[in-house]
Amino acid sequence: MKTPNTIFKLLALMALSMLAGCASPRCMAPAPTAPPPRTQAEQAALTPAQALAELRAGNARFVAGTPLGRNLPAEVHATAKGQYPIAVVLSCLDSRQPVEMVFDQGIGDLFSARVAGNVLNDDILGSMEFACKVSGAKLIAVIGHSNCGAIKGAVDDVNLGNLTGLLAKIKPAIDAVPAEVQPRTSKNYDFVDQVSAANVRLVEQQIRERSPVLRDMLDQGQIVLVGGMYDLETGKVQFFDK
Numbered sequence: 001m002k003t004p005n006t007i008f009k010l011l012a013l014m015a016l017s018m019l020a021g022c023a024s025p026r027c028m029a030p031a032p033t034a035p036p037p038r039t040q041a042e043q044a045a046l047t048p049a050q051a052l053a054e055l056r057a058g059n060a061r062f063v064a065g066t067p068l069g070r071n072l073p074a075e076v077h078a079t080a081k082g083q084y085p086i087a088v089v090l091s092c093l094d095s096r097q098p099v100e101m102v103f104d105q106g107i108g109d110l111f112s113a114r115v116a117g118n119v120l121n122d123d124i125l126g127s128m129e130f131a132c133k134v135s136g137a138k139l140i141a142v143i144g145h146s147n148c149g150a151i152k153g154a155v156d157d158v159n160l161g162n163l164t165g166l167l168a169k170i171k172p173a174i175d176a177v178p179a180e181v182q183p184r185t186s187k188n189y190d191f192v193d194q195v196s197a198a199n200v201r202l203v204e205q206q207i208r209e210r211s212p213v214l215r216d217m218l219d220q221g222q223i224v225l226v227g228g229m230y231d232l233e234t235g236k237v238q239f240f241d242k
């Protein structure tokens with residue numbers, strides 16, 4: 001049988017544990033909740049610059065460890081009848097670069113194309129045309145990352161099944177890095193990251209050259225095309241030039 005003294009001790013313990021649980025900043029200031037998924041009108045009103053600002057802000061929240069609170073089942077339900085994403089992102093297959101998490105976006109916010117070395121092909125180009133021309137996305141982002149295994153594979157001239165053809169698409173980026181950057185091996189992380197960045201720029205160029213549909217939208221300012229690099233050490237995306 002519990003004596004009044006025991007009950008008092010139990011209550012005191014509960015109060016202490018509640019206080020301890022609320023000592024973290026997250027408990028004291030709960031994360032703001034993400035707004036509901038965008039409507040078609042909200043997507044149409046968004047400018048390409050605002051879409052880029054949203055990706056920057058989302059990545060800053062990701063880096064800071066303060067992502068928006070989300071009810072993912074509610075987002076699934078809300079987007080079941082239609083999608084109005086703000087951007088299409090081409091990034092690497094790498095498991096450490098999950099696009100929606102890196103940009104703190106929810107269900108229906110991003111079109112995501114992922115392939116080793118974030119290389120371009122006709123199907124991905126067609127997908128980008130669908131994302132922008134048909135589905136209203138305002139931004140194309142090509143995001144490489146540091147210490148990329150596909151880039152290292154291209155540098156090392158790896159030959160392996162279908163991977164050989166994929167790595168061949170990266171080879172021109174190796175030549176695009178100035179000759180004075182030495183040694184030109186996969187052990188030189190600075191060189192590898194410079195090849196990754198050059199690869200992103202070449203893919204940006206290819207998108208412009210190979211898609212009259214997207215080039216026309218870019219020229220008219222309906223969309224923007226940005227490149228960037230994701231840092232595996234920090235989680236930060238550094239956009240080029242913008």
Ligand SMILES: [Zn+2]
Pocket residue numbers: 092093094116117145147148149150151
């Ligand atoms: Zn990679």
